[in-house]
Amino acid sequence: MIYHSRRQFLRTATLGGLALSTPGVFAELVQTPRQTEGPFYPNKLPLDTDNDLIIVNDGLTSAIGEITHLSGRVLDIKGSPVRNALVEIWQVDQKGAYLHTRDPRHKLRDTHFQGFGRFLTNAKGEYYFRTIKPVSYPGRTPHIHVAVKIKGKKRLVTQCYIKGEPQNARDGVLNHIRDQKQRESVIVDFSPIKDSKIGELQARFDIVLGFTPEDHH
Template identity: 65%
Template sequence: MMQRRSFLTLGSLLLTTPGAFAQELSRTPKQTEGPFYPDKLPLDTDNDLLQVNDTLTSAVGAVTYLSGRILDSRGNPIRNATVEIWQCDNNGVYLHTADSGPKKDKQDKNFQGFGRFITGSTGEYLFRTIKPVPYPGRTPHIHVAVKLKGKEKFVTQCYIAGEAQNEKDGVLKGIVEAQRKLLLAEFKPLKGSKIGELTAGFDIVLGITPDA
């Protein structure tokens, strides 16, 4: 089991590699926040969703390192942005009383369900979480929010590339087909992992410029 303190120093090893940017990047489509943004935040809100308050028992699910960069419309990194993610646990239960209340017997108490990360000088973020799972009516997804001082909160969702249920998901199909690929991330085996860990890269391009 990877030590928690060690994980928090691995960002530079797992982040997606910067590429060559066009003059104007395609902006990441907005998506609904949904009904299950936590109505009561957990005491632990760091970027490791698999262990709550340094407990020894980890959450159930396929361990996934979700990383990426927050960029402006010209491809410049945005530092000091607050990135939040939230998702259901491996049993399809969210950290929200309207969901976890009726399903308390199914909820994975070891899954943090929500996390935060402040981007660095290259706009990078990193979370250790689980590969998202489906639940009735929705394809697997991870909710992502980006908060910047003086700007409106940006909310979107990250989906699994190649997931068959994407074709039937009303929220994903609510945006034009040409933009859907901007919300898809490939969940690949983490090189060198002996326990089946995954890695996924998901860059977010905001509709702002350096002059904004």
């Protein structure tokens, strides 16, 4: 059932991305703001670093949490897709623990949650992850860390937040983004997938890099 829903979602995501396939379709693109990497980027990468964070290797037990299909596109400042960009995500598990071994909550973590994943964008600049809806931990609103690596360019690190989350208003990292449009650009809907039998969510986070098409040919 999960894999059927996943295929169904990917088809929907592709159709939903058509509006972005033409450069300049929007009058204005908002450059994705840089944010702190935080202290807990994995200090020891897992053996499994694929884009499915719900299942580790060939395990049979899924991670605890609300399954979320996170997708989007990596674009340059002109709206052109950026292919072969390495997108990485990392986040806490349902218990609020990072994969990093020096996280105080590390010993409590859900060992069935991968905690970190990678995906190389396709010709349309698209990426996709299956993960869990982020949860809060002391001092932070729920968020997913996102990094984009492109050969010859400075690595972009940012974070993705949940639209409508009350803790957003009190989060120092999020509200350090002074530009309102940039701040709003990293806050996205985590919405239910229609007809999902297990309550899956989908979230779309498009990442706009600060260079022109000529810079990455």
